[in-house]
Amino acid sequence: MNRRRFLVAAGAAGLVLTQSPLALTLPAQAKGLAPTPTMRGGANNYRPNAPLVDRLGSGFWVTGTVRRAGDGAPLSGVRIQIWAATTIGGEREPRNHGSVLTAADGTFRLETEQIVPNFGEPHAHLAYDDGAFKTVFLRPVMPSARDTSVNADFVLAPA
Amino acid sequence: MAKQHKNLVSFGIWTGIALLVAVPVVLATTSPYLGYRSMAYIIGGFAGIVALALFLLQPLLALGALPGVNKAHSRLWHRWVGASIVVAVLLHVGGLYITSPADTVDALLLVSPTAFSIYGVIAMWGVVITAVLVVCRRRLRLRFSTWQLVHNGLALVVVISTVIHAVMIQGAMEEVSKWVLCVAVLATTTGALALHWVVKPLSRRRRLDRKALSD
Structure with missing residues (x-):
């Protein structure tokens, strides 16, 4: 050579x-876009089929988006169930459980009472559990207990 | 004059201990979070705070270092405070289980999303093992020095993991008083261990050396 x-x-x-x-x-x-995995402890204190609500309280916002795995297309009309410990009670308090549907752009938001630390961390619980896609439970933690919103995004894979 | 000075020091020590224990507990009772919690959660939480505060006393009682308490009473108190810690841990875990069985079982199985719960579980098992060893002490027929090593080793693990558990938690305790109590608990524990395992053996050896020289 x-x-x-x-x-x-x-x-x-x-x-x-x-x-x-x-x-x-x-x-x-x-x-493409990988599906969101279920988080540890995400399903704790879940009460299936939380009623669809306009709001659960005031002053705190739980927000997020729901997209399809792969192409990332926003999913509309998807039911997201939300619960958390707030100033009106713990995670098992029925008044702290509610569902919302995603808008055409895949976003959702629900106003609640202020989320407070529960079991040592301020956090919310969100679930997609309606069959068309694989079930996902999320447990986003707020960086500060003084935050007045928390966000969680879903990427769902076909069931 | 010397006696007056001694009284003043002992008054200072007892006042310091009373404040270190009482201030964090009292401040925790003023936490707004309590208003949003069930009775089981509140009792469980305070049982944890009380256990942390009792760890301040245990090493001082073991040493017989508290002014005005003789060695025999000190040992008796050490046992009662030890028993109280066991009860407090049971109330802590029991109260949390009633509040949220899923979260508590996750913690006990070490699959909780929160890192501090692992330290809590380590401390819990440390307390359980300590209690079992105390109950079985006669039957085990350990040499006294072996017993002390095991008991003190467990105490160190329990105290360190309890402190990590406590400072990582966002809960009813007020932050500054929690940190002060945690630092004080670490100080009395490591101080007592250092005194027993390092300072005392060294000074004993020095005394023996001096005796050997003078002989």
């Missing part, structure tokens, strides 16, 4: 090395 051929070969190898990570990521990108 002369010097020129060696350099060409090394260059080609280098090109392959720089290209290959991209090539490896391509199939994953083709697969």
